[in-house]
Amino acid sequence: MKYLLYPGCSAEGSALEYKVSTVEVLEALGAEVEELDDWTCCGASAASVQSDLLGVTLPARNLALAEQAGSSLDMIVVCSACYTNFRRTSKAVTEDSSLLGTVNKALEVEGLTFRNSARTRHLMDVLAVDFTPEEIAGRVRRPLSGLAVAPYYGCQTVRPFSPYDDDEKPTSMVAILEALGADVHRHNRGAACCGTSLLMTKPKVGYHMVGEILATCSPADCIAVVCPMCHMNLDSYQAQASRVMERELHIPILFLPQLMGLAFGLPSSDLLLERHVVPAESVMMRLAEAETA
């Protein structure tokens, strides 16, 4: 099985551990991963505010590159905002054929043509659909026994494009975490918003949104995420969220592929756990306790 990978800006920067652990885990599962050459920003939530056309042209540039690289390959997107932008662009040009022509007029300056044939899939989709829980369990060398994990999906992972899971009560992480041997902490904020850019533009509102999620998940030993923006917000603002919520909130936030890598017995140098603001030591201690018990 071979995939293209669009890492997106965050997974190339602040969330590099997400990209690295994703590639390691997919390769451990027998997949081949090729990063999209010459990719650029998808425009996030900013491009479409400046210009409707820019908001579809920036994603279309990358989709055109994906088509050039291999039309039969699915392109894995690890960032939920990028994923939404790619899907939104495909939908927009499908519904409005004149828009496809306009986008291609813009892409002429890049020497590219977008045919709207590229298939983009969120990493969550690929992990939940292309690999059975038995295949994942078969790769486990160090079960996450005794570790309570709260799955957190965020909004754009499942809304508005979710061909693989429920868009309001997602569960696709559960079977994977159970296959790893973890105890799943079930809660009702899995698809709540992490606050995205509000943490910079309206911090007090953002702290409260982060705090609600952390508080709901806090009985667990850690939270598993599949979006770099969610990770940044949940990991980086726990002190501020604690003040707003008037209670101590301190819980490690790990990317799902990092947890998979731990269970697969991959070396920690491949998982880059030391990069998180909230240290993952308590997770490692809990696993060590379970091993010696």
Next chain:
Amino acid sequence: VRCPRGIPLTETITRLKERAVREHAAKWPKSTLFYEVFNGIVRRYGRMREMEFMARYLMRAAPLGAVNYAGLGLTLLARGKVHPELPKLRGKGRLDRLFDRVAELEGQR
């Protein structure tokens, strides 16, 4: 999270933001600054530079409030999550031609 009358909420918010930027950017510069700085960096480098973005945005939005982010910035630097990079102030931007072409086509629509 879903409108009972089927109004596409996210798209509606985006259209309202777009209109606000187009019609009132000069009147409320702080409200549109986030998008202006973000798109400027993407135009110049093709990809986001997180540290440069945070520095540029916070210094213009709230120079005094930027101090509140200093501790987090240092932690992110210490963890290797962000790296200081010198901004490129001269020369053409990576996506200048694409941004210009889109603006030209937008004018024709």
